[in-house]
Amino acid sequence: MGLEEDIESLEEEIAETPYNKSTEAHIGRLKAKLAELKEKLEAQEAGGSGGGGYAVEQHGDATVALVGFPSVGKSSLINAMTNADSEVGAYEFTTLDVNPGMLEYRGANIQLLDVPGLIEGAAGGRGGGKEILSVIRAADLVIFMLSAFEVEQYERLSEELYNVNIRVDEEPPSVTVRRKGKDGIDVNTSGDMDLDEDTVKEILRERGFINADVTIRGNPSVDKLIDGVMDNRVYMPSLVAVNKVDLIEPSYVDTMKAQLREQGIDPDEAIFISAAEEKGLDSLKDQMWAELGLIRIYMDKPGRGIDWEEPLIIREGETVDDALQKLGGTLDERFRFARVTGPSAIHDEQQVGRDHVLEDEDVLRVVARR
């Protein structure tokens, strides 16, 4: 049997086995095996089509993937939000049918990618599906784009992403596994786990661990635990944008909101837009900014003063050291200390070291050796 058939028969077996305490460990083992086989298949396909996956070069400070069915308005949104002249890197995607645009917002360059092929069986690996998925996997944020008349499409979209191991708006489960020389598998939990130890052991053995210490925090499900022991899961935030709201009648709003709720989307968190009439775009940009966790650092350059026009863009939680890496050149080697004025500083011109955590709109001056 080929991998595909093996996967299919495992999926059938899982579907046919009732889930209860006495079958939990068995199901855990089957699901772990399934995850292994899928990983193998993925590696095989990536290898077969030109060697080791598709490295998508990152442009700008962050990348956002727009996913949605055909005709929901993805291209229109990219055109409305980006500057047509700044279509950096279009050549890279010509074979992938990915349509990029660069949005300049608060001094940051945010690359928007329209990935149209997703729904055409991408998760099953047909056509250019795999390449498209690797584009999404490399993104920092996913925007689910829905038409106001077809918000139920959300479910298919999120399923597709789940099936290719993209986890949106989920924290990675807290599972650490350390191999050891003997004594089998030892499971340590924080006490609130419902899964049996046997289930954990089955899953780990299936993953190839014979002797290991496993530490699990919280109360993961079988699927989450498997996520925690696999290497090919990616975690990213998402937003839901509902487009074409210019076309809906006021009387339809409640119906649409109810449909959103049925999909598990809080209507207050969805962003209602009209790409055609350029409405709601500021709010979308704002939310994107927040989800991406970008912050602006204004550099105070010797002899040139503070550059308020083109801030250095880094991420929330990053430090002076991260800023130095991003600035490049020899500043890193010559660094002596920095002076910070702004939200992260206790007082103006505070002297700080590499570990200092910066905040949005800090002014940073690097004092370096000559």
Ligand SMILES: Nc1nc2c(ncn2[C@@H]2O[C@H](COP(=O)(O)OP(=O)(O)OP(=O)(O)O)[C@@H](O)[C@H]2O)c(=O)[nH]1
């Ligand atoms: N009324 C209205 N029409 C829109 C809006 N956004 C897009 N459209 C129209 O919807 C159609 C599809 O828009 P596209 O931007 O091509 O959609 P797409 O998602 O990129 O579609 P594919 O390229 O097929 O993946 C076009 O005729 C657009 O003019 C909107 O906000 N309001």
